[in-house]
Amino acid sequence: MAQNFVQGSIVKLQRIAITGMKRNKPLALSSMKFCNYSSSAQQGSEEAKVAGTVKSVFISQSNDIFTNLALEDWLYRNFDFTNHHILLLWQNSPAVVIGRHQNPWLEANTAVLSEHGIEIARRNSGGGTVYHDRGNLNLTFFTPREHYSRKNNLQLICRALLREWGLKTEISPREDIVSGNYKQISGTAAKLGRPNAYHHCTLLVDVDKVKLGHALHKHNKGIKTNATQSIPSPVMNLCDLNSHVKMEKLLASIGWEYLRTDPYSAEDKGEDFIGKQRGFQFINPTDQWFPGLEKLRAEFASWGWRFGKSPKFNVTRTFRVPRELLSKDELTDQELSITIDVNKGVVEDVLLTVPPRLAAAKGFSGQAQVVTSLRGQQFSEEAITMLQKALSELESPEQTRNEFVVHCMRTCILALEDEKNN
Amino acid sequence: MVTLTRLARVLLRRKFLCRHVATYKVKPALSFSNEVQNTFKFADLSVHLASPEQLQQKPEVTALQFGKHFTDHMLKILYHESLGGWQRPEILPFENIVLHPAAKVLHYATELFEGMKAYRGVDGKIRIFRPEKNMERMNQSALRAGLPTFDGENFIKCLCQLLSIEQEWVPHSESSSLYIRPTLIGIDPSLGVAQCASALLYTILCPVGSYFSGTGEAAVSLLADPRFTRSWPGGCGDKKMGSNYAPTIHVQQEALGQGLQQVLWLYSDDHLITEVGTMNIFMFCINDSGERELITPPLDGLILPGITRASILELSREWNEFRVSERSIPMSEVVHLLSENRLLELFGAGTACVVSPVASISYRGETLHIPTERHKYPIYAKFRQTLTDIQYGRVSHPWAVPIDT
Numbered sequence: 001m002a003q004n005f006v007q008g009s010i011v012k013l014q015r016i017a018i019t020g021m022k023r024n025k026p027l028a029l030s031s032m033k034f035c036n037y038s039s040s041a042q043q044g045s046e047e048a049k050v051a052g053t054v055k056s057v058f059i060s061q062s063n064d065i066f067t068n069l070a071l072e073d074w075l076y077r078n079f080d081f082t083n084h085h086i087l088l089l090w091q092n093s094p095a096v097v098i099g100r101h102q103n104p105w106l107e108a109n110t111a112v113l114s115e116h117g118i119e120i121a122r123r124n125s126g127g128g129t130v131y132h133d134r135g136n137l138n139l140t141f142f143t144p145r146e147h148y149s150r151k152n153n154l155q156l157i158c159r160a161l162l163r164e165w166g167l168k169t170e171i172s173p174r175e176d177i178v179s180g181n182y183k184q185i186s187g188t189a190a191k192l193g194r195p196n197a198y199h200h201c202t203l204l205v206d207v208d209k210v211k212l213g214h215a216l217h218k219h220n221k222g223i224k225t226n227a228t229q230s231i232p233s234p235v236m237n238l239c240d241l242n243s244h245v246k247m248e249k250l251l252a253s254i255g256w257e258y259l260r261t262d263p264y265s266a267e268d269k270g271e272d273f274i275g276k277q278r279g280f281q282f283i284n285p286t287d288q289w290f291p292g293l294e295k296l297r298a299e300f301a302s303w304g305w306r307f308g309k310s311p312k313f314n315v316t317r318t319f320r321v322p323r324e325l326l327s328k329d330e331l332t333d334q335e336l337s338i339t340i341d342v343n344k345g346v347v348e349d350v351l352l353t354v355p356p357r358l359a360a361a362k363g364f365s366g367q368a369q370v371v372t373s374l375r376g377q378q379f380s381e382e383a384i385t386m387l388q389k390a391l392s393e394l395e396s397p398e399q400t401r402n403e404f405v406v407h408c409m410r411t412c413i414l415a416l417e418d419e420k421n422n
Numbered sequence: 423m424v425t426l427t428r429l430a431r432v433l434l435r436r437k438f439l440c441r442h443v444a445t446y447k448v449k450p451a452l453s454f455s456n457e458v459q460n461t462f463k464f465a466d467l468s469v470h471l472a473s474p475e476q477l478q479q480k481p482e483v484t485a486l487q488f489g490k491h492f493t494d495h496m497l498k499i500l501y502h503e504s505l506g507g508w509q510r511p512e513i514l515p516f517e518n519i520v521l522h523p524a525a526k527v528l529h530y531a532t533e534l535f536e537g538m539k540a541y542r543g544v545d546g547k548i549r550i551f552r553p554e555k556n557m558e559r560m561n562q563s564a565l566r567a568g569l570p571t572f573d574g575e576n577f578i579k580c581l582c583q584l585l586s587i588e589q590e591w592v593p594h595s596e597s598s599s600l601y602i603r604p605t606l607i608g609i610d611p612s613l614g615v616a617q618c619a620s621a622l623l624y625t626i627l628c629p630v631g632s633y634f635s636g637t638g639e640a641a642v643s644l645l646a647d648p649r650f651t652r653s654w655p656g657g658c659g660d661k662k663m664g665s666n667y668a669p670t671i672h673v674q675q676e677a678l679g680q681g682l683q684q685v686l687w688l689y690s691d692d693h694l695i696t697e698v699g700t701m702n703i704f705m706f707c708i709n710d711s712g713e714r715e716l717i718t719p720p721l722d723g724l725i726l727p728g729i730t731r732a733s734i735l736e737l738s739r740e741w742n743e744f745r746v747s748e749r750s751i752p753m754s755e756v757v758h759l760l761s762e763n764r765l766l767e768l769f770g771a772g773t774a775c776v777v778s779p780v781a782s783i784s785y786r787g788e789t790l791h792i793p794t795e796r797h798k799y800p801i802y803a804k805f806r807q808t809l810t811d812i813q814y815g816r817v818s819h820p821w822a823v824p825i826d827t
Contacts, residue, residue: 052826058590061479078594080546252474259471279471281494281590288483288631289593 053083053263056278057255060090062285065121065132068092070296071285072140073124076196078292081144084278087258088140089251092132094208095119096215099127099189103227103310105379109217118215122306125200127189128230131215135206135237137250141199143263148197150175150190152266157186157203159268160257164249165242176233177203183236205247206239225313255280303378308345315340319408321355336405338412342379350374352405379413461573462499462508467580471495471587472515483593483631488601488774492516493588493627497580501570503619508572511580513587519622522611526618531665532608534563537773538729539630540585540600540825542592543815548585548600549822551813553578555729560604563661568617569606577604581625582825589825591629596814601628601774641781641795642770645677646686646753648693653724659696660723667700674699682784684770689724693753696724701770701778702731705751706744706801708764714744716801717751730771733821734805744801753785760790767794769802776809777802 058075060068068090075088095118096108104110104120107129113120132138141153154171161167169185172178177186188201212235238245259277262269287294299305321334334355341349350371377383387406472494481491496516500509526532536556540548557574564571585600592600604625608618650673652666653659659666670685677685684699695703696719709715716738719725738746759765768780779794779802794800812819 054586056590059474059477078546248475255474274471275469277471278587278589279495280474280477282477282480283590284480284482286482288595289480291595 053085054277055085055087055259055263057258057280058086058088058283059251059255059280060088060283060285063091063093063134065092065095065097065119066297066301067285067293068138069121069123069300070293071283071290072198072200073296073300074285074290074293075140075142076124076191076193076198078290079142079196081142081196085147085263086142087255088138088142088283089255090138090140091134091136091247092138093119094131094133094211094215095121096129096131097121097123098129099228099230100124100309101126101228101311102129102230103223103225103313104307105310105315106218106223106225106227106313107230108215113215116211118211120306121300122309123189125189125191125198126228128187128228129216130187130202131207131212132202133207133211135204135208135247137203137205137247137254139201139203139254143197144195145192145197147264148190148192148199149266150188150199152261153199154186154188154201155266156257156261157201157254159261160250160254161238163257164253165245167238167242167245177201179236179241184233185236185238185241203250204235204237205245205250206237207235209235209237222316223313224316225311227311227313303380304345307379310342310345312341312343314342315412317408317412319411322404336408338408340374340379340412345379347374347377347379347383374409383409383413460507460571461576462511462580464511464576464579464583466510467583468510468512469583469587470512470514476515478516480591480629483595483598486629486631488630489628491629493591493600493629495584495587496627497584497625499572499580499623501621501623507570511576513580513584516626519624521609524611524613526608526610526612529613530608530615531663531668532567532569532618533605533664534560534567534569534662535603535605535664536560536662538602538604539773539813540589540592540602540627541813541815541822542589542594542596542598543813543822543824544596545815546594547815547824548589548592549813549815549824550578550582550585550602552729552733552821553581553823555732556604559662559727559729560606563658563663564606566658566661567606567608567663569608569621570618572623577623584625584627585825588627591627593629593631595631597810599630599813601630603628641779641792642683642698643681643781644684644686644698644783645673645680645682646688646693646695646783646785647673647676648688650685650687651689652687652697654689655723657723660721660726662726670700680784684778686783686785688753692750694724694750695719695753695756697726698770698778698780699772700774701772702726702728703751704731704734704767704769704771704802705756705759705765706767706769707759708766709745714766715747716744717747717749719750720748722750728771728773730773730776730809733809734771734777737805737808756783757785757790760792765792766797767800767802768792769794771805776806 060071062068062071072088075086079086096113098104098107098120100123102122104122108120110120139157151171154175154177157177158169158171161169169177169179175188176184178184185204186201188199190199191197216232238250256274259274259279260269260271261267262273285293316337316339318335318337321336336355337353339351340347352371373387374383377386387409477494478492494516495513497511497513499511501507502509521528536559538550538553538556540550543549554574557577561571561574581602581604588600592598602625604623606621606623608620609622610618610620652670673685677683686698687696688694689696697703702718702725705717707715707717718731718735721727735746735748738744756765770778770780772778779800780792781794782792783790794802811817812822815822
């Protein structure tokens with residue numbers, strides 16, 4: 001039926017193959033004979049196509065880190081940026097975001113974060129850990145892979161800051177934006193794929209630096225790993241450089257600067273150039289507006305992605321055995337050492353090094369049970385629950401010894417400060 | 423005595439008249455002739471993009487009710503005879519319109535509009551469906567309403583630019599579209615029933631999600647009451663003018679009050695069926711010769727020349743699977759065919775829902791049950807599938823043109 005009128009139609013159709021589209025959709029056809037309303041359709045050359053590139057600034061309506069990461073991923077996978085470059089602006093409620101190859105237990109104080117309702121998220125791009133809150137602006141620059149340029153993007157930001165507030169900022173050799181006194185106001189990371197690429201960065205506008213410090217404070221937790229380790233650096237807010245800098249104005253001024261910049265030469269083309277672009281758009285990142293978004297969000301929010309994706313590591317802690325657990329004639333300086341091997345977020349093996357007296361002491365029989373009950377468990381509070389259950393089922397008159405072991409294990413896993421070892 | 427050049431005289435006259443014109447940003451026409459410009463040009467389009475604080479938040483798709491939400495920008499083109507006619511088209515942030523209290527549209531309904539849609543295809547591109555036909559119809563309406571005409575192609579290009587800017591208002595899910603409402607109003611600030619010397623052509627857009635309530639995939643029940651007439655010979659029922667619609671609201675309320683959904687508009691003592699609600703009507707039956715026939719009322723001045731209607735007729739003629747006729751249909755024929763089980767389907771056709779099957783008609787105190795939905799392969803469903811396949815790019819066709827993306 002459909003074939004009939006396509007074949008029967010008066011106008012001949014030509015096939016133009018569209019390559020690189022990630023969506024598995026039918027090829028688009030177009031005819032040159034009937035009225036074509038696209039102004040660049042008459043030009044077929046690559047240069048002309050490039051010349052017709054327009055820009056949009058998308059502003060996310062969501063403040064949920066997982067939704068925004070999912071939106072970023074959705075655009076990266078599904079959008080065709082050939083003639084349309086996009087800058088996505090987003091802000092999140094308090095969250096710590098680790099890089100793709102990082103270890104969340106190493107980079108952040110996981111127990112403290114969950115107490116304060118601060119999320120931990122893992123992004124798709126590499127690099128180090130950052131702290132987000134509503135005073136932080138995230139920018140993602142989307143282009144086709146061959147037109148990716150971090151430098152251009154960062155220069156654009158510096159120009160916007162200069163134009164609006166006269167702020168002088170520089171790009172450091174590590175491609176971070178720094179203020180005059182070399183304090184970092186922005187962190188940067190990227191993902192290059194085919195056919196799309198993105199460069200995203202943060203801008204500290206009015207972040208709560210106290211919370212940032214607490215959230216990212218690293219403790220000596222005895223973790224050994226090949227994961228990417230963050231390089232801490234002193235940071236500063238834009239509002240400290242100039243008290244007039246406000247988030248709303250910053251959004252607008254970076255957006256306008258992006259729109260007036262040539263997508264390829266990165267030159268400032270002036271205000272008239274803006275009229276040729278698509279301008280600002282709010283984006284409501286829900287599954288109904290972007291089918292498939294919910295699935296991506298669920299993945300970003302899953303324990304398996306956030307924690308499970310950590311490269312293999314082991315954590316070693318030693319604990320002083322409390323005096324009450326030792327008999328009178330033992331030395332008081334006895335230590336229990338625990339090493340846990342974790343792979344894909346799951347406990348692979350546990351090694352307990354128990355002081356001989358504790359091991360031989362009547363009632364302490366839990367060593368084997370500790371290991372077997374923890375193996376295969378997620379490296380989380382759930383493992384502790386399993387352990388407690390396993391130990392409590394043992395017939396042991398000295399429950400305090402088992403409780404001590406459980407306490408040590410919990411400390412290991414939740415990386416709490418051990419008060420006694422302070 | 424000073425002898426002014428022709429140019430100087432024109433400029434002086436224009437300068438004098440300018441003082442009385444509303445303070446829009448208008449640049450004077452480039453040509454130095456006194457002749458009225460008969461169209462505006464896409465090449466003169468200026469774009470003022472909204473800044474973030476002027477943007478509207480996007481609601482949930484399921485919350486998108488038809489006609490209740492609008493996008494961030496609009497297209498505006500002014501016409502002032504005193505300034506040489508059509509001015510430069512503008513795309514600017516969505517704003518209210520300020521009118522002089524004597525503006526003709528407010529008194530004599532010198533107004534016309536169009537209804538069309540932009541569809542997000544399966545390949546993600548935005549397409550518009552046969553826009554040139556809307557432009558033809560709009561210009562016909564303008565002539566009748568005493569409003570200025572314009573070149574449709576230039577308007578479509580400006581519209582495509584607007585759609586391009588607003589395309590994130592169309593959800594990325596399938597079956598999502600943007601409803602386009604071009605409107606032309608007479609804004610002459612003077613009472614007096616006369617040709618408009620000033621007019622405003624503007625276009626606003628409404629996002630339409632795939633699940634918005636009101637599309638009615640279910641068949642509708644109709645009220646056919648010969649007391650009410652929508653159009654008459656010599657009238658303007660065949661023009662898409664606002665003045666045709668206001669009088670129908672009361673009748674629609676009557677239908678709703680009787681528990682029915684739409685009005686079947688009848689004309690003359692023969693109770694000819696003309697239109698249903700705001701759609702054209704089609705009847706599919708087995709005629710006296712025993713062959714299947716698709717019939718719709720002719721464009722004799724009573725009927726709005728719908729673009730969906732035209733598309734259905736063209737498709738039918740191309741398929742050549744049944745007879746196609748454009749002729750009047752009296753209610754008596756409907757009743758007669760129904761009694762002989764030869765009435766197969768009755769359905770409305772329009773932009774909003776493509777086709778709308780009719781389940782029943784309340785006529786002269788009786789309810790006529792129409793078996794539209796009781797067939798295995800109803801023709802109205804085939805039309806809907808074919809047209810939506812074209813609109814959403816599942817099938818490539820010259821009727822649906824991608825805008826510049």
